[in-house]
Structure formats: C-alpha cells, structure tokens
Amino acid sequence: MTDDDFMAQALREAHAALAAGEIPIGAVVVLENKIIGRGHNQTERLRDVTAHAEMLALTAAANHLGNKYLADCTLYVTVEPCVMCAGASAWAQLRAVVYGAEEPKTGFRRHGPLLHPRTELRGGVRAPECAALMQSFFRAKRRQG
Amino acid sequence: MTDDDFMAQALREAHAALAAGEIPIGAVVVLENKIIGRGHNQTERLRDVTAHAEMLALTAAANHLGNKYLADCTLYVTVEPCVMCAGASAWAQLRAVVYGAEEPKTGFRRHGPLLHPRTELRGGVRAPECAALMQSFFRAKRRQG
Numbered sequence: 504m505t506d507d508d509f510m511a512q513a514l515r516e517a518h519a520a521l522a523a524g525e526i527p528i529g530a531v532v533v534l535e536n537k538i539i540g541r542g543h544n545q546t547e548r549l550r551d552v553t554a555h556a557e558m559l560a561l562t563a564a565a566n567h568l569g570n571k572y573l574a575d576c577t578l579y580v581t582v583e584p585c586v587m588c589a590g591a592s593a594w595a596q597l598r599a600v601v602y603g604a605e606e607p608k609t610g611f612r613r614h615g616p617l618l619h620p621r622t623e624l625r626g627g628v629r630a631p632e633c634a635a636l637m638q639s640f641f642r643a644k645r646r647q648g
Numbered sequence: 649m650t651d652d653d654f655m656a657q658a659l660r661e662a663h664a665a666l667a668a669g670e671i672p673i674g675a676v677v678v679l680e681n682k683i684i685g686r687g688h689n690q691t692e693r694l695r696d697v698t699a700h701a702e703m704l705a706l707t708a709a710a711n712h713l714g715n716k717y718l719a720d721c722t723l724y725v726t727v728e729p730c731v732m733c734a735g736a737s738a739w740a741q742l743r744a745v746v747y748g749a750e751e752p753k754t755g756f757r758r759h760g761p762l763l764h765p766r767t768e769l770r771g772g773v774r775a776p777e778c779a780a781l782m783q784s785f786f787r788a789k790r791r792q793g
Contacts, residue, residue, distance in 0.1 A: 553739075585739075590733070
C-alpha cells in the first residue's frame with residue numbers, strides 16, 4: 504500500500520462529507536499498513552468547530568489502540584490541516600502527516616513548524632482530486648448563496 | 649461577575665481534573681454572565697490527546713447553543729491554551745480568551761497570533777493559584793517516578 508492508496512481512502516471519507524453537505528475533507532490513520540481510524544468533517548451536523556476529519560480520525564485511532572500516543576501512525580488527510588489539527592497531531596506524536604491539497608489560507612504551515620519534531624510531513628498526494636472536491640463544494644455554495 | 653469569579657469556576661474544574669489524576673487544567677465558557685460550558689482535562693481517562701479542558705468546554709457550549717460559533721462567548725481557562733486549543737478558539741470566533749498561568753513551553757503565544765482577529769486575549773487572572781495547582785501535580789508525579 505502506498506501514500507496514493509491511503510489517500511484514496513481519505514478521499515472516500517471526503518466524499519461522505521460532501522454527500523452530507525459538509526466541507527469535503529476526509530482523513531484516515533494508518534498503522535502498519537492498516538487503517539485504524541477514519542473521519543470526515545462533521546462540523547455542520549455536530550455544530551461543533553472541533554469536529555474536523557483529522558480530529559475524529561485521531562480520536563478513533565486512539566480509541567482503537569487504547570493509547571493516546573500514535574507514534575507509529577500516519578495521518579492521511581485530503582487537505583492541509585489547520586492549526587487546531589496540527590496541534591492535535593503534535594500531541595499525538597504521529598510518525599507522519601500526509602496531506603493532499605494545499606490550503607494557503609487556513610492551513611497550519613504559514614504559522615511555522617507546529618507538528619512534533621519527529622513527525623514527517625508530506626504533501627501533494629492526489630492533490631488535484633482533493634482540491635477539485637473542495638472547489639466543486641464551494642462553487643455550489645456560491646450558486647446557492 | 650468578574651474575570652476573577654469565572655476563573656474561580658475554571659479552577660473548580662481544574663481541581664476535578666487533579667482529583668482524577670489528570671493534569672489539573674479547567675475551563676468554562678461564559679455567555680452574558682452565565683456559564684454555558686464546562687470542561688477539565690481528561691486526556692488520561694479518555695486516552696485521547698484532544699480531550700483538553702478547553703476543547704470539552706467549547707463543545708459543551710456549542711451543544712448548549714446549537715451553534716458552532718461562539719462569537720459572544722468568553723473562554724476562561726486556568727493555563728495558557730496550547731496550539732490545538734487556540735486553533736479551536738479561532739474557529740469558534742470567541743469574543744475573548746482569558747487564561748490564568750502562562751505556559752511558556754506548550755502555550756500557543758510563542759507561535760504568534762493564532763486566535764481570531766476579533767478575539768480579545770487576557771492573561772494572568774488568578775495566575776498564582778492556577779500555577780500552584782500545576783506545580784503540585786508535577787512535583788507529586790516526579791516523587792512517584
């Protein structure tokens with residue numbers, strides 16, 4: 504299994520968010536080539552700004568392991584994480600964070616290195632698909648508005 | 649009711665965390681002089697790095713209001729928030745964040761302005777009490793270790 508394969512799984516989660524009228528971002532947490540946590544954005548349904556795909560996936564993975572530290576795990580997420588999700592990733596001490604599309608406005612990277620020093624960061628995996636999903640969502644929103 | 653009064657309520661939450669063997673940090677969310685959300689650190693019990701006092705209090709307040717935006721609310725927390733909790737506070741568009749003790753190592757402020765531009769930040773409220781609680785917890789931990 505490659506980064507591309509796991510990002511395809513995160514994209515499945517993003518499509519589930521889209522189908523529910525949520526901003527289409529999805530995430531999975533992977534340990535030893537197996538998905539141990541999934542999440543998609545649910546901020547509208549739960550009316551909760553903390554219900555980002557990454558947060559839900561990290562919590563699911565920690566529940567699965569019975570351990571709040573995810574030191575051997577990789578988080579795959581379709582869009583560059585925000586400051587909140589970068590902070591959560593830092594606490595979890597992830598081995599790696601892999602994102603799809605860049606998010607220049609709300610992404611964490613413009614605030615400097617917020618991840619744990621041990622966490623590897625890779626970006627641009629299936630970026631066109633991840634970005635296209637976001638663009639189609641916001642284009643439809645503008646048409647409605 | 650003053651900042652001091654609401655910080656006393658956040659300190660009650662911090663004491664509840666201490667009694668449960670958690671890092672003693674507590675938070676309350678206040679709207680129009682009423683507490684609409686409470687939380688204390690539960691990262692050990694829930695084995696979840698996202699279960700910080702502030703996150704639980706913000707989620708509780710949003711549930712109470714049925715609205716993910718907390719634009720007229722103030723978050724009181726006994727210790728300077730971390731990057732994750734600052735990010736969540738930014739998404740919630742809080743009116744103000746008021747903390748007790750500074751946290752030079754894991755506090756968000758050294759990463760620059762991470763809160764929403766409209767959010768007022770006040771610090772140092774009941775700081776000695778808030779800091780003493782943290783110090784006594786970590787002193788006891790070191791004795792055990």
